[in-house]
Amino acid sequence: MDIEKWTKLGVEVATEYGLKILGAIIIWIIGSWVIRKLIGGTRAVMTKRGFDESLQKFLLNLIGWVLKILLILVILSQLGIETTSFAAILAAAGLAVGLALQGSLGNFAGGVLLMIFKxxxxxxxxxxxxxxxxxxxxxxxxxxxxxxxxxxxxxxxxxxxxxxxxxYSTEGTRRVDLTIGVGYDSDIKKTKEVLMNVLTSNPKVISDPAPTVNVSELADSSINFAVRPWCKTEDYWAVFFESTENIKEALDAAGIEIPYPHQVEIHKNE
Missing domain, CATH: 2.30.30.60 (SH3 type barrels.)
Incomplete structure (x- = not known):
């Protein structure tokens, strides 16, 4: 066995590939440090701008994986391995996944928009x-x-x-829209007064904006009033149901008729 020959070959191989391996290790250390700094900076920006926590985790993981794949490609290139084929495989895989998950990607994009613009x-x-x-x-x-x-x-x-x-929650208040019909024999001013008293006596009805009561329509069998109280958003249904019930009781107490369909029979004597 030619020890000198093999020793010389070993030194050549170590010289040629050792420097590449050492370079790859240095690139990995520096690259990993840069990735951590980028991830940390991105997380700080997202937190400062109020990004949703679930969106932060997803985007940071996505960014981390993309940067790590790029770092691996750089290291492979440093070791002398052809990376063009790897890039082509990744691009083809990305295209295939994108085509297969068109709907899911659309939903993902929609989720990102909802979390960013709120x-x-x-x-x-x-x-x-x-x-x-x-x-x-x-x-x-x-x-x-x-x-x-x-x-x-x-x-x-x-x-x-x-x-x-x-x-319905953005402004903090909502308007309750009620339509109340009374008979044509009813006094309009008195009816408006009764309806307004019902609204102003309800503690859940706010004064600003003020509630309103107006004649909205002269219908076939009734005078219709547009009754419009305002309330906090969380009190909407309470005001809706309470106002409906209290209006019926107040109109009955005031002797104001709420019309309903009548059928008239006419008997003719021969």
């Missing part, structure tokens, strides 16, 4: 996609509502972000 937040009463409910949770792909009958409603974020959203 048109809704947890606890808001909203109407969207034909559903009404209180926002329970905003996730990456879906948003969960609690419906008025305590049912859970799950709406894809893609549809939610691209559709109309009515947020």
């Amino acid at each position: 048109p809704i937040k947890i606890g808001d009463l909203i109407e969207a996609q034909g559903e009404i409910g209180v926002v329970k949770e905003i996730e990456i792909f879906t948003t969960k509502l609690i419906g008025l009958s305590n049912k859970e409603i799950i709406i894809p974020n893609g549809a939610l972000s691209n559709g109309n959203i009515v947020n």
Whole structure:
């Protein structure tokens, strides 16, 4: 065995690849440190701007994996391994995943938009996609509502972000719209006074904006009044039901008739 020959070959191999391996190790150490700093800086910016915690975790993990893959490609290139094929494989895999998950990616993008621009937040009463409910949770792909009958409603974020959203909680107050009909024999001024007294005597009805009572229509069999009390958002249904009941009792006490369909029979004597 030619020991000198093998020793010389070993030194050449160690010289050629040892420097590359050492360079790869240095690149990994420096690259990992840079990635940690970038992740930390990104997390600080997201926290300062009030990004949702679940969105932060998802985006930071995504950014971390992308940077680590790029770092691995750089290290492979440093070791003399052709990385073009790896890049092509990753691009093809990304395209295939994107095509297979078009709907999910749309929902993900919608979730990101909801968490960044915050048109809704947890606890808001909203109407969207034909559903009404209180926002329970905003996730990456879906948003969960609690419906008025305590049912859970799950709406894809893609549809939610691209559709109309009515947020009843943003302003903090809501107007209750009631239509009350009385008979044509009723005194309009007295009726308005009775209706207004019902509204102003309810402690849940706020004074600013002030409640209003106005004649809205001269219908076929009734004079219709537009009764419009304002209240806090959380008191909406209480004011709606209490006002409806109290108005009926007050009109009865005042002798004001609420008309209902009548059938008149005419008998002709021969």
